[in-house]
Amino acid sequence: MARKQIHLGVHFPGVNNTTVWTEPDSGSQIDFASFEHLARRAEDAKLDFFFLAEGLRLREHKGAIHDLDVVGRPDTLPLLAALAAVTDRIGLAGTINTTFNEPWDLARQFATLDVLSGGRAAWNLVTSSDAFTGENFRRGGYLPYAERYARAGEVVDVARALWDSWDDDAVAADADAGQFLRPGSVRPVDHHGAHVDAEGTFTTPRGPQGHPVLFQAGDSADGRDFAAATADVVFSMHSTFDAGRTFYDDVKGRLATYGRSRDSLKILPATTVVLGDTADEAAERARIIRRQQVSPQTAIAFLEQVWGVDLTAYDAEGPLPDVEPDVDGANITRGRVRHIKDPRPVVAQWRELAAAHGWSIRELVIQVTSRGGFVGTAAQVADEIDRYVQEDASDGFILVPHLTPHGLDDVLDTVVPLLQERGSFRTEYSGTTLRDHLGLAHPDLARGLRPAAVAG
Amino acid sequence: MSPHAPNNLTALHGPTALHLGVDLTDAGAHPAAWRTSGSQAARLFDVDRLVALVATAQRGRLDFVAFDDGFSLQPHERGVRGRLDAALVASRLAPRSAGIGLVATVDTTHTEPFHVSKALATIDHVSSGRAAWQVAWSTEQAAASAFGRKAPRDAADAIEQADEAADVVGRLWDSWEDDAEIRDVATGRFVDRDKLHHVDYEGIRFAVKGPSITPRPPQGRPPVVVRADEDGEIELAGRRADVVRVHARTLEEARDKRTQVHDAARAAGRDPRDVIVLVDVFVVLAQQEAAAESRLWLLQDLEGVEWQTDSLTHVGTPAALAETVAQWVNAGAVDGFHVRPASLSTDLDLFVDEVVPALQEAGLFRTEYPGSTLRDTLGLHRPANVYAAATA
Numbered sequence: 001m002a003r004k005q006i007h008l009g010v011h012f013p014g015v016n017n018t019t020v021w022t023e024p025d026s027g028s029q030i031d032f033a034s035f036e037h038l039a040r041r042a043e044d045a046k047l048d049f050f051f052l053a054e055g056l057r058l059r060e061h062k063g064a065i066h067d068l069d070v071v072g073r074p075d076t077l078p079l080l081a082a083l084a085a086v087t088d089r090i091g092l093a094g095t096i097n098t099t100f101n102e103p104w105d106l107a108r109q110f111a112t113l114d115v116l117s118g119g120r121a122a123w124n125l126v127t128s129s130d131a132f133t134g135e136n137f138r139r140g141g142y143l144p145y146a147e148r149y150a151r152a153g154e155v156v157d158v159a160r161a162l163w164d165s166w167d168d169d170a171v172a173a174d175a176d177a178g179q180f181l182r183p184g185s186v187r188p189v190d191h192h193g194a195h196v197d198a199e200g201t202f203t204t205p206r207g208p209q210g211h212p213v214l215f216q217a218g219d220s221a222d223g224r225d226f227a228a229a230t231a232d233v234v235f236s237m238h239s240t241f242d243a244g245r246t247f248y249d250d251v252k253g254r255l256a257t258y259g260r261s262r263d264s265l266k267i268l269p270a271t272t273v274v275l276g277d278t279a280d281e282a283a284e285r286a287r288i289i290r291r292q293q294v295s296p297q298t299a300i301a302f303l304e305q306v307w308g309v310d311l312t313a314y315d316a317e318g319p320l321p322d323v324e325p326d327v328d329g330a331n332i333t334r335g336r337v338r339h340i341k342d343p344r345p346v347v348a349q350w351r352e353l354a355a356a357h358g359w360s361i362r363e364l365v366i367q368v369t370s371r372g373g374f375v376g377t378a379a380q381v382a383d384e385i386d387r388y389v390q391e392d393a394s395d396g397f398i399l400v401p402h403l404t405p406h407g408l409d410d411v412l413d414t415v416v417p418l419l420q421e422r423g424s425f426r427t428e429y430s431g432t433t434l435r436d437h438l439g440l441a442h443p444d445l446a447r448g449l450r451p452a453a454v455a456g
Numbered sequence: 457m458s459p460h461a462p463n464n465l466t467a468l469h470g471p472t473a474l475h476l477g478v479d480l481t482d483a484g485a486h487p488a489a490w491r492t493s494g495s496q497a498a499r500l501f502d503v504d505r506l507v508a509l510v511a512t513a514q515r516g517r518l519d520f521v522a523f524d525d526g527f528s529l530q531p532h533e534r535g536v537r538g539r540l541d542a543a544l545v546a547s548r549l550a551p552r553s554a555g556i557g558l559v560a561t562v563d564t565t566h567t568e569p570f571h572v573s574k575a576l577a578t579i580d581h582v583s584s585g586r587a588a589w590q591v592a593w594s595t596e597q598a599a600a601s602a603f604g605r606k607a608p609r610d611a612a613d614a615i616e617q618a619d620e621a622a623d624v625v626g627r628l629w630d631s632w633e634d635d636a637e638i639r640d641v642a643t644g645r646f647v648d649r650d651k652l653h654h655v656d657y658e659g660i661r662f663a664v665k666g667p668s669i670t671p672r673p674p675q676g677r678p679p680v681v682v683r684a685d686e687d688g689e690i691e692l693a694g695r696r697a698d699v700v701r702v703h704a705r706t707l708e709e710a711r712d713k714r715t716q717v718h719d720a721a722r723a724a725g726r727d728p729r730d731v732i733v734l735v736d737v738f739v740v741l742a743q744q745e746a747a748a749e750s751r752l753w754l755l756q757d758l759e760g761v762e763w764q765t766d767s768l769t770h771v772g773t774p775a776a777l778a779e780t781v782a783q784w785v786n787a788g789a790v791d792g793f794h795v796r797p798a799s800l801s802t803d804l805d806l807f808v809d810e811v812v813p814a815l816q817e818a819g820l821f822r823t824e825y826p827g828s829t830l831r832d833t834l835g836l837h838r839p840a841n842v843y844a845a846a847t848a
């Protein structure tokens with residue numbers, strides 16, 4: 001039997017403390033050259049896609065803009081459109097919120113990106129919807145937690161109806177008959193639902209993929225059901241082997257309910273890679289990078305999120321604060337996804353850990369915020385990535401570098417060729433669209449097959 | 457004497473005084489342009505066609521190319537129907553072009569100023585300072601229904617909303633001071649948060665907190681383009697526009713419109729020299745006047761009706777068009793023209809290869825871009841940041 005094929009994406013370094021900006025070789029987070037470098041290197045290595053995250057409000061901490069991590073990023077879709085000019089094959093995946101956008105506009109933009117890139121567009125659907133972010137938008141429009149996925153589902157349904165409202169061959173350009181569009185090939189859409197009303201004839205030709213590839217990033221039961229019903233790819237946080245397997249089984253297990261095969265949804269956790277000539281050297285590099293990611297100021301700010309009070313009087317290299325957390329101050333930081341309901345058990349547990357290991361504040365934060373990731377020689381990391389995929393802990397990974405823009409050069413240069421040697425990763429692109437790279441059927445075909453699958 | 461420069465083509469102003477933009481919408485300004493041979497209509501949405509058109513405009517050192525847009529399908533049954541998102545088209549064309557400005561039309565009636573602001577800022581970043589925003593609004597119910605909304609009451613209502621949107625978008629561009637990113641390793645701070653500003657905009661239609669998620673664009677504020685003919689539009693242009701597109705059939709009418717725009721700018725407390733007024737000119741070109749007329753007849757024949765234009769329309773030779781351009785500019789009636797080729801596949805080449813060299817040889821038009829940004833080309837200074845000024 002042929003080996004299961006690995007899918008790999010690259011994540012442009014994000015607006016969070018994974019990204020180390022203090023190094024002399026950490027480049028611009030906004031110059032196009034940085035984005036171009038990563039996208040082109042990833043394409044040279046035949047990766048599946050380039051990925052951008054999104055956040056629609058600058059994060060705040062203690063009532064002021066959070067200034068310790070990278071701040072600021074370009075707008076997702078114009079940046080991907082520009083990357084389409086300097087790449088030919090690699091997929092272009094963008095995170096776009098379903099709460100603060102309207103489907104008519106989004107459907108036009110994604111159809112346009114798919115046309116302009118020759119079929120390489122992907123939409124990572126996120127549902128973040130807090131009032132804090134809503135303050136940047138008309139009517140402060142935000143949604144209660146429970147309604148986010150209902151709206152997201154409706155937004156996707158309408159977008160799909162709009163993409164399907166143009167036939168693939170609608171542009172006839174029949175000069176003699178004076179018919180630019182083939183009669184009947186573009187049909188009006190008329191949708192009236194709980195969250196979206198959209199009526200009219202859509203403006204934009206269908207892209208080569210029919211629909212862009214849909215990603216979903218969200219972890220709740222609702223989020224997982226939404227992914228199983230709707231998504232082609234899940235971007236997950238479960239990057240350790242056991243957690244990955246559990247998540248993989250859970251989400252793939254939900255597919256049958258929706259009449260979908262296990263192959264039709266790819267699960268790709270985010271992960272980091274630190275390489276060395278020896279395992280020890282890699283471990284030492286990883287240790288240094290973790291210290292760069294958790295500066296003394298970042299360590300204190302992290303504790304403040306849990307304690308809910310100002311802790312700047314404490315030394316990050318010293319012991320944990322002796323004051324008790326403020327139970328009502330838990331939203332001292334805004335614009336993050338993480339929420340802690342009651343800080344007291346967390347604080348108690350951290351005090352025990354720090355006492356047992358003799359950890360300072362900074363060491364504690366480094367430990368409790370570690371997300372794993374692969375550390376070792378190129379051969380060891382290639383072995384591990386392949387094992388995860390062959391043993392169904394994932395279908396591949398989204399690689400998150402810690403440095404802009406060269407942070408993944410070594411992984412692309414050394415680990416990817418080893419995966420290719422094993423026959424687990426492509427040596428050439430076999431198709432032109434992102435659907436081709438991911439082995440996903442064109443949506444018309446997938447839907448044509450669906451009744452048969454349900455009947456069986 | 458060069459064959460391009462007729463004797464009566466002289467320059468009263470230097471080559472920096474004339475500005476020429478070109479419209480790359482659809483297959484050209486004439487509704488039947490797509491039906492002529494060589495129109496490449498089947499490739500209308502093919503990006504390589506657009507890349508080639510931009511390269512042509514850039515070869516002519518034109519100020520900018522512009523793309524129209526809208527949320528509803530063009531109603532004209534026999535014309536081109538369908539369009540790509542103009543902001544994404546402009547962004548897609550940025551990396552493989554240089555010098556030339558990229559003007560994207562973006563609506564204000566059904567969009568979020570926060571999204572518009574970061575989209576234009578990003579085009580400006582990926583083009584190293586060549587983006588511009590043509591502010592659009594819509595009163596049609598067809599566009600409103602696409603968003604499940606009621607259309608604005610009337611044009612005045614839509615223009616007021618466009619005015620507010622342009623105000624917020626500009627503030628969001630300024631919400632990052634230019635030197636906000638400090639990367640101060642000693643204190644662990646990536647930005648100086650005193651240089652990031654909540655815009656705290658509380659308008660009639662919008663309340664936007666800010667700051668933008670995108671750092672200030674290279675041009676500070678990408679130039680704002682407004683199409684203005686009616687009073688309300690001219691007021692809007694006077695307040696917000698860097699480039700104003702007007703319609704005029706005669707030199708006197710153009711001069712009058714330019715004066716109105718200048719008055720509106722003055723009334724808004726601005727220096728009229730900061731506002732560039734361009735007249736839309738529809739062109740059908742051929743080496744002989746009779747051939748140009750035949751080309752128009754052919755287009756009209758295909759369309760079945762006479763071509764109704766609402767501004768200066770030149771059907772004739774490139775040399776004659778160069779003379780008209782020179783005459784209007786030398787008379788101080790306009791700062792330049794927004795060229796609307798009847799057929800992109802024919803008229804753009806002739807404009808760039810025949811009209812532009814004539815103007816260059818007469819010393820009226822640039823032979824190289826003066827700098828790297830669109831503001832450099834337009835001779836507009838980089839605007840001060842309203843928030844930096846407030847804290848200084």
Ligand SMILES: Cc1cc2nc3c(=O)[nH]c(=O)nc-3n(C[C@H](O)[C@H](O)[C@H](O)COP(=O)(O)O)c2cc1C
Binds near residue numbers: 054055218235
């Ligand atoms: C791996 C991952 C990446 C995410 N990336 C983004 C992002 O870039 N922008 C965003 O607004 N939300 C992002 N989210 C947040 C999700 O869209 C969602 O709002 C959040 O996970 C809460 O949904 P849930 O309750 O289903 O988990 C991400 C979530 C995950 C798990």
